[in-house]
Amino acid sequence: MSNEYTPPKVWTWDKASGGQFANINRPVSGPTHDRELPVGKHPLQLYSLGTPNGVKVTVMLEELLAAGHSGAEYDAWLVNIGQGEQFGSGFVEINPNSKIPAMVDRSGAEPIRIFESGAILMYLAEKFGAFLPTAQPARAETLSWLFWQMGSAPFLGGGFGHFYAYAPEKLEYPINRYAMEVKRQLDVLDKRLADNEFVAGSEYTIADMAIWPWYGGLVRGWQYEAGEFLSVHEYKNVIRWSDQLYAREPVKRGRMVNRTSGKPETQLRERHDASDFKTKTQDKVAAE
């Protein structure tokens, strides 16, 4: 095998390892600079970016608002991870792991910080009593699939996406390994959705909202331009479910928030009011 690497006795930080995002990776945690977070007028303050992990939360917030939960009004601030804004002191205070999304609930006596997208979805679902069934077995099923997503997506993003799209050289071994795993995951989902309208069963839940931005996007060809490589057309049930979710207006709106790529009219870089969407064109997002 080419590109053979013999690990040294002790790993040391190779600052010039290359690859997209190499400039923001460090082997230590904590802030790199002082920067307070802005605070807007709404009870919920979201600090995020329009990546699949960020979109999970903005879809949930837009779904809550559409369902009449006015307490879910939120300010969505942009955290530019390419410029290292996740290492600002204010952001690290609300997420010591320095990754978007992170949220602060300022509706009570003391602000509450929440990080990790799955934890944010559960927090919001419990706060508003929505999109997380209270009766068993539907609740267990929802949480099982929510945590399936949290455990599986790093193989799709950090594994397949990294080596297929971002690594400085294309290496067959890791691309093969992670393509196999991602196709296995898609097959798990496809079989589940063959007999169930939604991931957790007959109800639309936070499990769908967590899984859709990653796997629903993958079968639409949105991730890593890898649709053909992974033969995503094979996963007909995932495609049916992905289309069904994308037909929802709150899902379309959630996908626009904190978005920094695509056509300018499809990006709502910060969201502070429901009327902010009026200047945006949802149909063109669909066409992308």
Ligand SMILES: N[C@@H](CCC(=O)N[C@@H](CS)C(=O)NCC(=O)O)C(=O)O
């Ligand atoms: N498990 C975390 C993953 C969050 C995550 O990986 N966020 C990425 C963007 S999608 C990030 O902020 N990366 C910045 C960095 O790694 O420095 C979650 O679901 O919230």
